[in-house]
Amino acid sequence: MSAQLTLFAGTAPATTKKRARRIHPSVPEAPATRVPTALLRLADWILLNSSGGKDSQAMASHVCALAAKLGLLHRVVIVHADLADVEWGGTRKLAEDQARRLGVRFEVVKAEGGDLLARTVARFVKLKEKAEKEARDEGRDPATAKIAPAWPSSSARWCTSDLKRGPIRKLMTRLVAELGDLGRPVRILNCMGQRAAESAPRAKLTPVEVDRPASNGKRHVTTWRPIHSWTDVEVWKEIARSGLPYHEAYDWGMSRLSCSFCVLGCEADVVLAARLRPKKAAEYVAVETKVGADFKHGLSMRQIVERANALDAEYGELRRPPRGTALSGYIGKKATRKYLARVEHGRLDLAA
Ligand code: SF4
Secondary structure (H helix, E strand, O other): OOHHHHHHOOOOOOOOOOOOOOOOOOOOOOOOOOOHHHHHHHOOEEEEEOOOOHHHHHHHHHHHHHHHHOOOHHHEEEEEEOOHHHEOOOHHHHHHHHHHHHOOEEEEEOOOOOOHHHHHHHHHHHHHHHHHHHHHHOOOOHHHOOOOOOOOOOOOOHHHHHHHHHHHHHHHHHHHHHHOOOOOOEEEEEEOOOOHHHOHHHHOOOOEEEOOOOOOOOEEEEEEOOOOOOOHHHHHHHHHHHOOOOOOHHHHOOOOOOEOOOOOOOHHHHHHHHHHOHHHHHHHHHHHHHHOOOOEOOEOHHHHHHHHHHHHHHHOOOOOOOOOHHHHHHHOHHHHHHHHHHHHHOOOOOOO
């Protein structure tokens, strides 16, 4: 078990008092424009959120190509929220390499207070204390208190807010401070790689919206999802066009990146991840035991590991696939060979 897990065992996080947040009166309810070039021109900062995954990188290269045409690359910042060892190895380095090849500033942010596993344990301790106190207050036996699930889920997605959104908002504060007093709120165009094709909840997201919760007296944040309507094919074609390297987890067969084991991931992905990262899967099993709840709704990490072991026993250990395996499924082997040669030579064609 990681040092962070040990650190958090048995301690509940301290509660902090929230300050009232004021939004500048000039921040509108709805965006002034939805036209990509106008959104880019209006922005003081063009912040590209990168998980290092295929959608983020397609979004980043697409937006950088537009910004380059407008002469606005100097306003672009790629930000990666480092998830520590729960994300695939090399992800942070890859995001940095992508930013370098695109010729834009790169920032890494990281949440204080432990990774996803440490936080799940800390949350469990807090929820357990709360449930037991409620039981005692109502004259019930605290041992029978029902404890709410500690793991994140689609209805309690605290992992995203704690590990990504919160730290990225701190970066926004820094970026605003860098520009000094403009006599108006600093305009941040916060670009995300979310797509409608990923899931029903993401399909409901709007491509452009004013992010009032992220805005305050000093900043006006607009969220832009530039590739919201894109298909998988379009994403992979953009990767081929850009010549940016993508993470090898896709060649192994993963359909998504970010956390190796995502609470929202499909079964095929989490089983494959357990075959590729058995030690990390064992840490998740240990946390499941500690918090007394399954990692995913209806699918425990223990079951995931069993399925992974059964596949290893039947087919043997996974063998490294050729580079470009994922991409060639979309653009063919010949075009993939050209792409790989460009990646090798670090060549980029922003305007192509
Ligand atoms: S990848 Fe999944 S588990 Fe990880 S932060 Fe995102 S939603 Fe949460």
